[in-house]
Amino acid sequence: MRKRLTVLIFTAFISLSYSYSTFAETITLHPSDVVTAGSFTASGGSWSDILDANDGDYSFATACCGPGGTTFYVNLDDPSGLGGSTITGIDLYVAAKYLEGPWPGGVPYSGYVNIGFKTGTSTLWNGPTLTDHSGAYNIIQSNLFTTDSDGGALDFNDIANLQLAVQRNTYGPPQLKITELYADVHYTTSPVPLPGAILLFGTGLVGLATAGIRRKKKQ
Secondary structure, eight states: OEEEEEEEEEEEEEEEEEOOOOEEEEEEEOEEEEEEOTTOEEESSOTTTTTBSOOTTSSEEEEESSSSOOEEEEEEOOOOSOTTOEEEEEEEEEEEEEEESSTTOOEEEOOEEEEEEESSSSEEEOOOEEOOSSSSOEEEEOOOBOBOTTSSBOOHHHHHTOEEEEEEOOOSSOEEEEEEEEEEEEEEEOOOOOEEEEEEEEEEEEEEEEEEEEOOOOO
């Protein structure tokens, strides 16, 4: 008698899928030191720390008197965590106000202040902004800049060499006071993708093997 045993062999297939995600992040950089002071002077500390926080009139940079246009430039703290990232934009912030009359007196005054940045040879300005009469520091935000100051694509070297500039655009005796200045640098990162393994049983081809078993007949 001859019997046949059928053996089904199922093959397992592994399907690998990759997921790519982009994360948008922001790093804030404050001044580290002055490059050019113009007619501005530091009060309440050194240039390395007077513009680090909006602390009112405790520490600030100030300029008064004469024609408008006097400007200071500052370097920023070294960026960290941006290696391999794509820089998508920069916006600038300054806390500023005008006072007319000698310090520590003076009355609120409405005047123009301009902010800009430099990554190469040119300075890219936001345009003059008028402060109000409240006597409080006005928080002025620039437009979002998406190129370097010379019109090229932003990269890590631009951020490493970034300088911020503030310009007094009002003529006459009023004093401009700046208590905080910083840049928000926006960037994206793409992490190394991790494969997601999906184990699929019984899909695809099924191997079919047939084995024959022989038995001797009884004599």
